[in-house]
Amino acid sequence: MELFFKGKEFVYNHHLTVPFRPLVPHPDKSIGNGDLDGNLIIHGDNLHALKSLLPRYAGKVDCIFIDPPYNTGKENWCYNDNVNSPIMREWLSSNPVNREDMLRHDKWCAMMWPRLKLLHELLADDGSIWVSCDDNEIHRLRSMLDEIFGDENLVSILVVENNRKGRNDKENIALTHEYMIAYSRDEFLSRGLDLTDEQISEYSETDPDGHRYALRDLRKRGSEDRREDRESMFFPLYFNKIDNKLSLERISQHDIEILPLRGDNSDGRWRWGKERVKNNLDLLVPRQGTSGRFDIDYKVYLTTFDDSENEKRKKPKSVWFGPKFSTDHATNLIKDIFGNNPLSHSPKPLEQIVQVIQLAVGKNGIILDSFAGSGTTAHAVLEANRRDDGNRNFILVECEDYADALTAERVRRIIRGYSFAGKVKEEILCEKINWTKFQKASELLRTINGLEALHSPNFNRIKKEIKDGELIVYGEKDITKTKPGLGGSFTFCTLGDPVDLDALLTGENLPNYDALGAWVFYTATNQTLPSTSIDPSKFYLGESPQYHVWLIYKPDMDFLKSNDCALTLSRAETISKTYRDKKHLVFAPVKFVPNKTLLPLGVEFAQLPYAIYRREQA
Known part of the structure; x- marks a missing residue:
C-alpha cells in the first residue's frame, strides 16, 4: 500500500537534484592518515553527505543503522531541505516543527523520503537497514520502507525494552519500549548471536572425532505438530538394531519402524522432509524411551567441520530486553566518557547496536549511521571489532554543531582511552529494624556514631539509609579509573562547495x-x-x-x-x-x-x- 503525504510529489526525486559536494578532510580533527576509504565522521547536512558518499560507496554499505527524530513534537527539529516548490518554501517559514504544527507528520515524511532513497542507493545487495522509532511514526515509516526497500524484504519489527520504569509520554500508559524495523534481501539473521556459557554447556555430547554436539528432537513439537498440518512430513524411518543404522526403506524384516507419534500416540510429523532426512541420515540418532517406544534425535554441532571457529549461534528473538539495552545504561556510559551527559536525552544503548552489527555484518564490512548523535554506532563498531578481532569500518554523519566536540570527541576517547570518576561502596553495618531495636534507638545511634568515627579515615563519606526494613551503613570512596583505548583511526570531514x-x-x-x-x-x-x-x-x-x-x-x-x-x-x-x-x-x-x-x-x-x-x- 502506497503512502501519500503532503509534498510527496515534490520530494519524490529530490535526492537526484541535490548537488554533489566533495568531502573535505580535516587532519587536525582526525586520528590517523586521513584516508577517505577508512572510518569517516562527516559534519554536515546528512542529505548532502549521503550524496557525497555515492561515488565511493554506492552499493557497498553492508549495514545501515539510523535513529532519526521520532517526531514527538518536542524535538524542535527543522525541515530545511531546499526543495524548489512554493509549498516547501511555505513550510520553511514555519520552523521549528513542534506538536502544534498540524503538518508535522507530512514534514517528517518529506524529510525522511529523499534520505531513505539515498540510503537505498548506498546499501549493498546483501546489506540490511535498521531504523529506530517509536509509536509516533512507526506506521508511516513502515510504509515508506516498504515502498523504497520492498515489503518482501521486511525482516522484522523488533521491540527493544529500554526503560523498565516507563516514560510518561502517554497519559495512561508508561512506555517501556521502542521499535527497530529491519529490511534485507539477504538472510543475514542466519549469522545469529554469540552463545552464552550456559548455552555452550548444552553441547555435552562428543563424537569419535572430538566434535561437541547437542541432541534435538526430530519430531515437531508445539504448534502445527500434527500429521494433518504437514502430511508430507509424516513418514516412517527404519532402525536396524544389529547394524545400528537408520533408513527410509525397510531393508530387513527385523527393522524397527519409527513414526513421529505425539505424546497421546496420535500421528504427529517430523521437522524435516524426506529429502532432508535422506541427506542427513548420519546426523540422526534413535532413542528408546522408558515406554519402549523409539523416537529420533538429530545432532546439532557446536562448530562446523570445515571451520572450528565457526560456532553455532542462537537465533535472535523479536523482543530485546535486559539491563544492557536500557537508556540508564547508555546514560551512565556517556557520563563515564564525558563526566556528564552532554545531550538533552539518552543516547542509544551501546549493546543494542553491537547486537545489530553481530547479526548484520561479518568480521569485515561497512556500517553507516547518518543520524549519528553522540557516536554510539562508531563506538559499537570498534567494540565489535575488539570482541572478535574484526576489521569493520564506520561512516557517521552528524549535522549538529556538536559533531566535533561530542560525536568525534567520543570516538577519539574510545580509540585512545579515557579516565572517568566513579564511586565504590562498602557495607559497614546491616541491621534489621524491629520494635526491640526501635526501643533501643539511642544505643543504636551510639553504635553508628562509633562506626562512623572508626571508618571515616578510610572513606570520602559515610552514608546511612533504611531500605526494606534494614538499616544499612556504608562507606563511599571516590575513585578514578582509566579505560584503555580500543585503537583505530578515523577521518573527520566537512562538505566542500557544491560541484x-x-x-x-x-x-x-x-x-x-x-x-x-x-x-x-x-x-x-x-x-x-x-x-x-x-x-x-x-x-x-x-x-x-x-x-x-x-x-x-x-x-x-x-x-x-x-x-x-x-x-x-x-x-x-x-x-x-x-x-x-x-x-x-x-x-x-x-x-x-x-x-x-x-x-x-x-x-x-x-x-x-x-x-x-x-x-x-x-
Missing part, C-alpha cells in the same frame, strides 16, 4: 582532481571509483565494465586556459595504446581532433562544462 557542472569555472572554487573525478566517474558509469585506481599524473580515473575512464583536468585556471587541457591526437593515441581490452571515455574541457579520428582509436570524448571551453578560448 556545479554547469558553472564549474568561475575561478573561485575548483574541486580537487579526486573529488571531481569520483563524481564524473559515478555519473558516467553508475559505478563507484576505487581511490587506488586514480592516477592524476596520467589523467586516469579507473575502469568500468564498459570503459577505461580518463579526466584531463587540474584545479588550476592557468592549466584550464591553456592547450594542455585539450584532448589532442597524440594524447588520444597514447590513451588508446595504454589499455587495449575495452574502449576509452575521456572527459576534457576541449578536444583538438574530430570524432571520426577518435572512434577508430576506441576513444569517446565527453566535454566538461562549456564554461571551461569559454575560458580556454579567452
Whole structure:
C-alpha cells in the first residue's frame, strides 16, 4: 500500500537534484592518515553527505543503522531541505516543527523520503537497514520502507525494552519500549548471536572425532505438530538394531519402524522432509524411551567441520530486553566518557547496536549511521571489532554543531582511552529494624556514631539509609579509573562547495582532481571509483565494465586556459595504446581532433562544462 503525504510529489526525486559536494578532510580533527576509504565522521547536512558518499560507496554499505527524530513534537527539529516548490518554501517559514504544527507528520515524511532513497542507493545487495522509532511514526515509516526497500524484504519489527520504569509520554500508559524495523534481501539473521556459557554447556555430547554436539528432537513439537498440518512430513524411518543404522526403506524384516507419534500416540510429523532426512541420515540418532517406544534425535554441532571457529549461534528473538539495552545504561556510559551527559536525552544503548552489527555484518564490512548523535554506532563498531578481532569500518554523519566536540570527541576517547570518576561502596553495618531495636534507638545511634568515627579515615563519606526494613551503613570512596583505548583511526570531514557542472569555472572554487573525478566517474558509469585506481599524473580515473575512464583536468585556471587541457591526437593515441581490452571515455574541457579520428582509436570524448571551453578560448 502506497503512502501519500503532503509534498510527496515534490520530494519524490529530490535526492537526484541535490548537488554533489566533495568531502573535505580535516587532519587536525582526525586520528590517523586521513584516508577517505577508512572510518569517516562527516559534519554536515546528512542529505548532502549521503550524496557525497555515492561515488565511493554506492552499493557497498553492508549495514545501515539510523535513529532519526521520532517526531514527538518536542524535538524542535527543522525541515530545511531546499526543495524548489512554493509549498516547501511555505513550510520553511514555519520552523521549528513542534506538536502544534498540524503538518508535522507530512514534514517528517518529506524529510525522511529523499534520505531513505539515498540510503537505498548506498546499501549493498546483501546489506540490511535498521531504523529506530517509536509509536509516533512507526506506521508511516513502515510504509515508506516498504515502498523504497520492498515489503518482501521486511525482516522484522523488533521491540527493544529500554526503560523498565516507563516514560510518561502517554497519559495512561508508561512506555517501556521502542521499535527497530529491519529490511534485507539477504538472510543475514542466519549469522545469529554469540552463545552464552550456559548455552555452550548444552553441547555435552562428543563424537569419535572430538566434535561437541547437542541432541534435538526430530519430531515437531508445539504448534502445527500434527500429521494433518504437514502430511508430507509424516513418514516412517527404519532402525536396524544389529547394524545400528537408520533408513527410509525397510531393508530387513527385523527393522524397527519409527513414526513421529505425539505424546497421546496420535500421528504427529517430523521437522524435516524426506529429502532432508535422506541427506542427513548420519546426523540422526534413535532413542528408546522408558515406554519402549523409539523416537529420533538429530545432532546439532557446536562448530562446523570445515571451520572450528565457526560456532553455532542462537537465533535472535523479536523482543530485546535486559539491563544492557536500557537508556540508564547508555546514560551512565556517556557520563563515564564525558563526566556528564552532554545531550538533552539518552543516547542509544551501546549493546543494542553491537547486537545489530553481530547479526548484520561479518568480521569485515561497512556500517553507516547518518543520524549519528553522540557516536554510539562508531563506538559499537570498534567494540565489535575488539570482541572478535574484526576489521569493520564506520561512516557517521552528524549535522549538529556538536559533531566535533561530542560525536568525534567520543570516538577519539574510545580509540585512545579515557579516565572517568566513579564511586565504590562498602557495607559497614546491616541491621534489621524491629520494635526491640526501635526501643533501643539511642544505643543504636551510639553504635553508628562509633562506626562512623572508626571508618571515616578510610572513606570520602559515610552514608546511612533504611531500605526494606534494614538499616544499612556504608562507606563511599571516590575513585578514578582509566579505560584503555580500543585503537583505530578515523577521518573527520566537512562538505566542500557544491560541484556545479554547469558553472564549474568561475575561478573561485575548483574541486580537487579526486573529488571531481569520483563524481564524473559515478555519473558516467553508475559505478563507484576505487581511490587506488586514480592516477592524476596520467589523467586516469579507473575502469568500468564498459570503459577505461580518463579526466584531463587540474584545479588550476592557468592549466584550464591553456592547450594542455585539450584532448589532442597524440594524447588520444597514447590513451588508446595504454589499455587495449575495452574502449576509452575521456572527459576534457576541449578536444583538438574530430570524432571520426577518435572512434577508430576506441576513444569517446565527453566535454566538461562549456564554461571551461569559454575560458580556454579567452
